Amino acid sequence: MITKRYADRALREPVLRVGLLFLFLFPAEGAWSLDATYREIDWGTLIPPGWNPDEPFARYTDDEIVQMSVEEVSRLEAESQAMFEAAPSVQDLNGEAVRMPGYILPLEFEGVEVREFFLVPYSGVCIHVPPPPANQVVHGRYEKGYEIEELYTPVWISGTLQVKRSSSQLGEAGFQGKRNVSSAYRMQVNSIEAYINAQE
Numbered sequence: 001m002i003t004k005r006y007a008d009r010a011l012r013e014p015v016l017r018v019g020l021l022f023l024f025l026f027p028a029e030g031a032w033s034l035d036a037t038y039r040e041i042d043w044g045t046l047i048p049p050g051w052n053p054d055e056p057f058a059r060y061t062d063d064e065i066v067q068m069s070v071e072e073v074s075r076l077e078a079e080s081q082a083m084f085e086a087a088p089s090v091q092d093l094n095g096e097a098v099r100m101p102g103y104i105l106p107l108e109f110e111g112v113e114v115r116e117f118f119l120v121p122y123s124g125v126c127i128h129v130p131p132p133p134a135n136q137v138v139h140g141r142y143e144k145g146y147e148i149e150e151l152y153t154p155v156w157i158s159g160t161l162q163v164k165r166s167s168s169q170l171g172e173a174g175f176q177g178k179r180n181v182s183s184a185y186r187m188q189v190n191s192i193e194a195y196i197n198a199q200e
Contacts, residue, residue: 037097038097038098038099038158039096039097039098039099040098040099040100041098041099041100042100042101043100043102043121043136045090045093045100046089046090046093046135046136046138046184046185047087047090047133047135047136048088048089048090048135051087051088051135053080053083053084053087053133054080055080055083056076056079056080056083057076057080081130083133084130084131084132084133084134084182085133085134085167085180085182086134086182087133087134087135087136087182087184088135088184089134089135089163089165089184089185090135090163091163093161093163093185094161094162094163095160095161095162096160096161097158097159097160097161098158098159098160098161098187099156099157099158100119100138100156100157101154101155101156101195102119102120102121102138102154102155102157103119103120103121103122103123103151103152103153103154103155104117104118104119104140104146104148104151104155104192105117105118105119105120105170105181106148107168107170110145111145112147113145113146113147114142114145114146114147114148115141115142115143115145116139116140116141116142117139117140117142118137118138118139118140118168118170118181118183119137119138119140119155119157119187120132120136120137121136123151123152123154130179131179131180131181131182133184134165134182134183134184135184135185137181137182137183137184137185138157138161138183138185138186138187139164139166139168139183139185139186139187140157140159140186140187140189141186141187141188141189142157142189142192146192153194153195154194154195155192155193155194155195156192156193156194156195157187157189157191157192158189158190158191158192158193159187159188159189159190159191160187160188160190161185161186161187162185162186162187162188163184163185164185164186165182165183165184166182166183166186167180167181167182167183168180168181169181
């Protein structure tokens with residue numbers, strides 16, 4: 001579940017347009033599961049019913065927003081960003097074995113293999129656009145390590161999901177400046193597969 005204004009903001013970027021279309025035109029389906037012990041979920045599963053990340057802007061019409069001053073729009077953006085960072089989680093998912101698609105934002109490497117990362121629903125996060133809401137970020141740890149061939153390549157991850165908040169400053173690997181990325185979920189990852197290969 002991604003609201004219209006949130007999706008519009010992402011779809012302004014060509015890289016995100018490709019990523020969003022890829023993951024939402026081809027969502028998780030039970031028939032794709034390589035291991036029946038994992039329940040396949042999509043990103044909407046991580047959002048509690050009724051939570052709207054566009055709430056600060058939803059109080060106004062588009063015409064009213066256009067007429068606002070820079071200071072007023074900045075205030076709404078700041079309010080919206082605070083909501084993103086404090087985005088609520090789905091408590092019932094705690095301890096559940098799941099499999100889900102996404103894009104890896106590396107946090108820790110060992111050689112050429114990533115061990116710790118954020119999984120996000122679209123590519124380009126912290127490079128082209130601000131981070132998504134915290135409930136659209138999964139903080140993963142994969143002890144075996146996974147070699148990333150391309151940063152914009154989607155993957156499937158499988159493991160046990162925890163409802164546990166964390167945050168990290170991202171500023172390495174070519175990112176322009178540092179951005180704080182908050183996550184509402186953690187996962188001890190058991191496997192990572194290339195998105196395309198996993199469907200073959």
